[in-house]
Amino acid sequence: MANKIYPDATAALAGMLKDGMTICAGGFGLCGIPERLIDAVEASGVKGLTVVSNNAGIDGVGLGKLLRSRQIAKMISSYVGENKEFERQYLAGELEVEFCPQGTLAERCRAGGAGIPGFYTKTGVGTVVAEGKETKEFDGQTYVLERGIVADLAIIKGWKADEAGNLIFRKTARNFNQPMATASKFTVAEVEEIVPVGSLDPDCVHVPGIYIKRLISGAPYEKRIEFRTTRTRETA
Numbered sequence: 001m002a003n004k005i006y007p008d009a010t011a012a013l014a015g016m017l018k019d020g021m022t023i024c025a026g027g028f029g030l031c032g033i034p035e036r037l038i039d040a041v042e043a044s045g046v047k048g049l050t051v052v053s054n055n056a057g058i059d060g061v062g063l064g065k066l067l068r069s070r071q072i073a074k075m076i077s078s079y080v081g082e083n084k085e086f087e088r089q090y091l092a093g094e095l096e097v098e099f100c101p102q103g104t105l106a107e108r109c110r111a112g113g114a115g116i117p118g119f120y121t122k123t124g125v126g127t128v129v130a131e132g133k134e135t136k137e138f139d140g141q142t143y144v145l146e147r148g149i150v151a152d153l154a155i156i157k158g159w160k161a162d163e164a165g166n167l168i169f170r171k172t173a174r175n176f177n178q179p180m181a182t183a184s185k186f187t188v189a190e191v192e193e194i195v196p197v198g199s200l201d202p203d204c205v206h207v208p209g210i211y212i213k214r215l216i217s218g219a220p221y222e223k224r225i226e227f228r229t230t231r232t233r234e235t236a
Helices: 035-044 064-068 084-091 102-113 177-182
Strands: 022-025 049-052 072-077 096-099 118-121 135-138 141-147 153-162 187-195 214-217
Touching (some): 035 064, 064 084, 102 118, 153 177
16 A cells, blocks of 8 residues: 655645646635645745635635735635635736536536536526536526536545545535545645544545545644624623
8 A cells, every 4th residue: 555644735745736737625614624735835836726616715814825925816616705815806807716606616526526527507597607608408497517627636624534545524624625535636635633544434434545645634723713703792
């Protein structure tokens, strides 16, 4: 069994990064984002990136770091409402954006990983999402053709993995990380804990190790809150 474990994110991404590449980045909001790998991408100075992600983090956190450093040329995303720098670059014409409905984005990644080049969906029909795309009638209903996504590189965050790369996610962190793990030519994962082979219940594995080419332990992590909402404390 080849050794998949690398000492840090920089080593795990060595030889993988190039200008103009497409990267799938897992996570949902600030939950389950591959923080160490994003930092390594930023430090590499690679530019002109197309990044596929549910969102772009927040200002200066997660993918927001790559926006701040102007390394991203295009985002394929569902939700960008918490990132002011994203908004500024988009409105200024400095950043190309392909908005994609959230379920469609997840399915585009899943389809790419399954070897499905495209699929039809009703989501987005009659809106700007469908502009320039092929449509087709099924049972009297109009559907729009969406292409599967296969990136050059996927960077994902898991909870626990064994030394073979078999991976488990925890709760909401599973969102987008799981389909993106398969939707690339090369997948690098960071996890909170690496355990010996045989330690994981096979029925609990979310991504088989065959999809994970390189692996790092990134712990400890800070549990961030994307949008903190509180109420005013009542006075006595």
